[in-house]
Amino acid sequence: MDNATVGKHPCPECGGDLQWNAAKQSLACPYCGTIVPWSPAQEALGEQVVELDLVSALAQHPSDQRGYGGGGERREVQCQSCKAISVFVDGKVAQRCEFCGSPAVIDHESLGDAITPQSLLPFKISDGQVRDIIRKWYGTRWFAPNRLKHAALTDTLKGVYLPYWTFDAHVSADWTAEAGHYYYETESYTENGQHKTRQVRHTRWEPAAGSLRHFFDDDLVPGTVGVHANLLEQIGQFPTTSDLKPYSPEFVRGWIVERYQVDLRAASVLSESSMQEQTRSLCSAQVPGDTQRNLEVDATYRGRTFKHILVPVWLVSYTYGSRSFQVLANGYTGQLAGERPYSWVKIFFAVAAALIAAVVVFGVLGR
Template sequence: MTLDTAAPAALDHRFACPACGSELRFSPGPGKLVCDHCGHEEPVEEHRGRLPELDLRAVERGGPPPSAVQDARFVQCPNCGAKVELGHDEHARECPFCATPIVTDTGIARQIKPQAQLPFLISEAEARAAMSRWLGRLWFAPSNLVEYARAGRAMQGIYAPYWTYDAETVTEYTGQRGTVHHESRPVTVMVNGRQQTQMQQVARVVWRPASGRVSRTFDDVLVLGSSSLPKRFTDALAPWDLSALSAYDPKFLAGFRAEGYTVPVEDGYREAKDIMNAVIQSDVRRDIGGDQQQIGRLSTEVGALTFKHVLLPVWLAAYRYRGKSFRFVVNGRTGAVQGERPYSTGKIALVVVVMVLLAALLAFVQMGGRF
């Protein structure tokens, strides 16, 4: 994809307090910009409703329009590949996704700017409490890692990049409709060691050809625009209340990080098509009807096809334990937690010893107390 060289300058997510000049940050609790220095607060209004979309085919042909592009400074982690936005005066930081120190600035990158975001709803303290509860339920987790996670080290608020796709589809299909009929048939069975013939109800499927057309309008098919976190983590954070998306406003990013997308919009659409095709097949089976269905041929025409770049809120913690990184992510709106679970070899060994002792005690009791 070729980006227009007339892109606007990088956006700044910093806002000065009009009372004391310190930096304001967005506070998820009250949903306002607040100043930690003097306590000044400013409301931030969400603009919901119809959100701007970009025509995917037009972008594939000639790139996005200049108004849809922004410049940003990113630093890319050499370990996990995360691309994290840097502030104007930053030159090094620790990767929030794997705790690897990063000192190389990858410079200005030109990307499609977000059209919408879901603001954080839960605070860092609430996210940390949710993570601690989740860790506490894990058997065999090393005690010192659990204590370290609960020790008060702050989690980082990250806006993760996603693509959403809208599409209008019409699918013509051919297949077969199966109707189950039950009929009585003589069946030989063994009764008291002797063969007997009995009449039993046996299911038989009668297949008839079927064909037709189904249409489906897809709205906000969601695809992660980054590969820095395992997909099993991000998928498990769903559902996201995408109906609450509001038009992009950098004020919601004040005090938070934004991750740049590393999955191009065209690649994201390939995953979106797989999601859409699964829904279309369900529609076809429903349209064929009957008791069973077989799909032969599908031919799908896609009409209007648009996309958005959206930011979704994630609280993130990365801990290094015995030279390995363990990552925990919390949905910044619902508090759902996912993460990599470490195992304590000491705890596992202790359980094995206890089980062996219990087995020996049980055997001793069953033998009447004599070995």
């Protein structure tokens, strides 16, 4: 697949470069407004989402791997404060870091060492929808500074594609363990000179063995450094099977793309240990009986493949005092998670008002 020819779908009316429009859920021309539905026919023309072989990719030298292709101007800048690298395709390069608000952004030389995303999940939640979600969220945050509200509802709201890795693998595992079966015996004992009986639980241990076959499909590992990890966990899952589209510059043009900094090797190690953990608990669930011990798992992983994908988030970042805060929304489901400082001004007035009220109440009662 030649990168230069992928994703060239100019506007049929004026020939302009199309962009993904979240509100209309289709490609749109930013110059003349023409809407061009994403047709499944394009996917049928060989632009399917493909899985890549992990073993051969890891054996490749990083410099052999292709950069973000697809034609078009592309620039990368790195933030000197939070280290996030933003990629801009055919777009204006931001003067401030999208992730922490720092103005210390410098050009980043890409050296062609980045793996092209195979696919992406286009934005489903539009900026209008996410502003409503944030407005409601802000309304329930007492003592949040007005600056947060201002930041959330103005143009500091940014649509960002975050880098993720997904891994597939077939596992076959043999396991052995000791399965424990509970049984009860009646024991008699003497208490204060009285004869009594009680039920006592015992465990009978028996050897057990079995085997497991399982397919891991799209095990996700985030490659972002720009977004705070605790927020990422809170905004929920990104569906990676149904709505994934083959990567094409139309989808990212006008949006910001974060370049991954957890590389394929590091991500594959993380995924491997996560799969091992899951394999172990799947085997553990097969052990019969009431309890178990000495579980040994011998697992083989075959057909390991990966994809580099982009997923959509809406991000508000702002600084308050010396700290940087983020509000993050899942660009597919709208699920929101946010950090916020407490406004000491608002707290001061709230406490003062409570004290005045108390004085008045006690003053009245005291008469």
